[in-house]
Amino acid sequence: MKKVQGVLIFCAILLCRHVTWAQAPVVVGEGDDDVVLNPHAWLYKDHRAGLEAIDRLVTLPASAFERNIYEQEVTYGFLQPRGWCKFLIKNTSSQPDWILRIHQTRLDSVQLFVVRKNGALERYPLTGHFHTIRQRPVYAMHFVYRIPIEKDETVTCYLYTQRKHGRHATILNLQREGYFQNYEHVFSVGIAFISGMILLAGLIGLVLYFFVRQKVYLYYSVYCLSFFVLIMVDTGFAHSVISHPQYQEVINTFTTIFYYWICGWHILFTIELLRIKDYRFKSVYWLGFTSGWLFCIISILLMIPALPDELRWWILLFSYYIVFFMNVYILYAISISIVKGEPVVYFYLAGFMVTLIVATILVLADLQILDGVNQNTDIYYFTPLVEILFMVVGLGIHFSRNVKERFRVQLALNQTQNQIITIQEDERRRIAQDLHDDVGNSLAAVKNMVIQKRESVAVEKEIDNLIGTIRNISHNLMPVDFNEFNLHDIIGHTVNKFKDHPSVNLEFDYTGEPVKITPLTELVIFRIINEVINNILKHSRATTAFIQLIYQKETLVVTAEDNGIGMEKLKAGEGIGMRSIRLRAAYINAQLNIESDDKGTLIILEVPYETI
Known part of the structure; x- marks a missing residue:
């Protein structure tokens, strides 16, 4: 009994193996509008077979094929430029x-062969990127064939595909013609809407750039x-309108070319938006700056038809991994910028997280780490729109803050100009007062001595005093070269003049x-100290005074x-000297404190160094 059971189990296993590996047809019924064919496709094992192999393929047994193991696509990998399924x-x-x-x-060209129940081989036209949309069998951006199948008819399809550079794979869908036309119409309208919104966002970036001349808005527009x-x-639109045979190498790699381009500009936009250049670790900025422009240069290199095939192949292979570098770098850049608390950073983070997940x-x-994804990629075209709309709001807030900051800077500039004019007028008034009080009085005294015919020694002494006063006034007006001398040396020399x-x-x-x-800051400090002295x-x-730099x-x-006797009414009735000191201190963003009573001042x- 046990032997009989063993034989039955062995036969069941053989039967299951036969059923599992049999090339069963895909059955489409009344309710089926869109059928995914990828998991039902069988790949021809001879990877070198070309178009001429079709006569042999139709006679080969099932053992000559192996079942495609991926649901999302029929995949041939990076090293197989042609394939049959x-x-x-x-x-x-x-x-x-x-x-x-x-x-x-992920294809350059396709050709379909159909064997019907009478055994006749029906050849469909070769279609590829070298055909415009009007030259294709069906007016569509993808490669599309119209296949009539009568009720209860079973057809065998042989599909030949080519992909010279990059990953070779295809996604197959069998759709009712009415469903296909409706879907293509809705998809075209959706893509037009997305593209229009993105173009509008780019135009907004250009307008903002022309208003404030900040590179972040220009980079956003290019992005x-x-x-x-x-x-x-x-989506295939560019391939369906550009089909010049001379540029087929470039046309077939359009997706990778612009993938590099957008990755480069995404990084450049990020470092400009988040001001990574101001970050204390300059290596973070230079890594982003170098990689961003490198990706842009690579995309330009791929536009050269004469680029060596081996180099083009390696560049395309590497393109599948740059997204990981880009995502990690941008995420790190955002993380180190969050501490600034700027709203634009949070909006950028929210939008970028959508792109990060989808990409x-x-x-x-x-x-091939995830399966079953590429059948539903059309919804992902909305991803850039989500990120860009988030950034429109964020940059709008950023622009508003920039405008307010510009108004504040302009107001501060006007105040500074007013302060400069005030200081200049105070200096002229002080010089006039010094000339009147010191020089004028000394000249009057000399004149009086001459009239009274006083002794020449007294007249000479008064003239020496007058000369000293004029020298002090001229020295105070003389510009000081702070590029050559240190601040403490110049102030020390000034104080030494009053030792006697x-x-x-x-x-x-x-x-x-x-x-x-x-x-400039040292000059302002010097003038303040001169005014204090x-x-x-x-x-x-006062009988004693002490000046110190710390x-x-x-x-x-x-x-x-x-x-000394101190200062009275500090806030009201201040003289020219104190007003000049306050204005000069404000000009260099310095904090001024004055303490005064009847025992001194x-x-x-x-x-602060960083505000200088």
Whole structure:
């Protein structure tokens, strides 16, 4: 009994193996409008067979073929430029008009042969990228054949395909003719809508660029136009209108060419939008900058018909992996920019995540890591539209903030110009006052001495005082070369001139490691210190005063302290000197603090290095 059971089990296994490997037809019934043929296709094992092999193929047994193991496509890989596949179709419906739809993305050309029940071999015309849409058997962007199949008729189809460069694969659908026409109409309208929205977004980017002249808007516009071209290529539209035989090598690689192009501009747009150049690790910026332009250059190289076949093949092979690099780089760039808290970064992240997910799925499908994806790729054409619309909103907010920032900068510039004019007028007033009070009074004294015929020694002394006063005024007006001398050396020299002052003991010192800052800022600090010294000598009634520079890690601190009578009514009725000090401090973004009472005055000026 056990032996009989064993024999029966062995026979069942053999029967199952026979059923599993039999080339059963695809049965289409009344309710079938779109039937996927990929999992029902059988691949001819002889990878070298060309078109001439058709007479032999129709006589070969099932063992000469192997079943396609992928649902999403009939795949031949990177190393097989030509291939045959076979599939059987049985029509059990009353609808005789059927369309064989062959996706053109990974093919250069196709030719169909059909064997009907009477054994006659029917040859369909060769179709490829060298035919415009009007020259093809059916008016369609993909490679399409009209196959009439009567009710209960079974036909055997032999499909020959070629792909010289890149991955060789095809996606097969059997569709009712009415369903095909309706779907193509809806698809064309959808693609037109998507393309129009993308073109509109690109136009918005150009308009924004012409308004504010920032490269980010120009890069965004180029990025949108690149997506538009990629859609035109990937849907087959570009191939259906460009068919010049001289440029077939280029035409057959259109998808890869513009894939490199859009990856390059995507990275360049990212580093410009997120201002990666300002990031402290410059290598991140240079990696994106170099790779972005490298991808653009590669796309231009692929446009050269005379490019060596081996180099073209390797470039096309590498194109299936650049998406991983692009996604990782952009995701990292976004992650380091989130801390800035700018709304445009969040909008970009939201839009990019959609592209990231979809692009990763499609590439994994191309590499046969995922299956059953490419049958539903048409919906993915909406992906760039989602990202671009997110970016339209984000860039709109970015543009609004830029406009406000420009108004703020212009307002600050106007205020600065007003401050400069005010400082200039105060300087002229102060010089006039010095000339009137010091030089004028000294000249009047000399004149009086001459009239009274005073001793020449007294007149000479008064003239020396007058000369010294004029020298001080001219020295204060003389420009100082801060490119040649350090700030602390110049201030030390200035203070030393007052060592012999009869009423004030003025001292200077500096601490910390001197930091060289911009000459303009050093000049403003020097003028402020000069004004402080002038106020101490003329108005403070102090006997001692101390000027100090403190070089800290992030700021330069200037202090001036005296033991004079102090300043009264600091906010009202300030003189020319104090107003000049405040305006100059504001001009270099310095923080000014003044503490004063009847025991003296302390002035503290903090100048941050990074705002200089």
